[in-house]
Amino acid sequence: MKNLLIYILTFFALSCSVNDDSVKDYQELLPIETAQLPQTVTVGIPEDVLLTYLRPTNCHAYNDIYYVKNENERMVAIVSTYFASNNNCSALDTETQATFRFKATETGMYTFKFWQGKNNEGDDEYLIYEVEAIE
Numbered sequence: 001m002k003n004l005l006i007y008i009l010t011f012f013a014l015s016c017s018v019n020d021d022s023v024k025d026y027q028e029l030l031p032i033e034t035a036q037l038p039q040t041v042t043v044g045i046p047e048d049v050l051l052t053y054l055r056p057t058n059c060h061a062y063n064d065i066y067y068v069k070n071e072n073e074r075m076v077a078i079v080s081t082y083f084a085s086n087n088n089c090s091a092l093d094t095e096t097q098a099t100f101r102f103k104a105t106e107t108g109m110y111t112f113k114f115w116q117g118k119n120n121e122g123d124d125e126y127l128i129y130e131v132e133a134i135e
Helices: 002-015
Strands: 025-030 032-036 040-042 047-057 060-070 073-083 091-102 108-118 124-134
Touching: 025 047, 025 060, 032 073, 032 108, 032 124, 047 060, 047 073, 060 091, 073 091
Parallel strands: 040 124, 073 108
Antiparallel strands: 025 073, 032 047, 047 091, 060 073, 108 124
């Protein structure tokens, strides 16, 4: 019985490959075209932030929102899944929207940096908004 268990575990360990070249799907950041958010928020009250971005092809699908906090600064981008294994990708450049909720935890200014892609030098560019949080 013990040998059978060892045999089964060995079989599964050797039959699985992490180097599967057939999987060509991956995640890709998409630039944010516009963002709609209030100029002032109240601490503790959630507010919706509306993002508009371009869906470049029918092989791109919304996955998530990239959201990084650093003190009172927020960096935001759209995460898409690109299904490269679909060999019938067509250009779309369709405006698409996504939302997330923001809740200020303290008074003061919050800076939102919405990623808009890279410039010709390869540097990240951002659409920057400042929002004041009040009591």
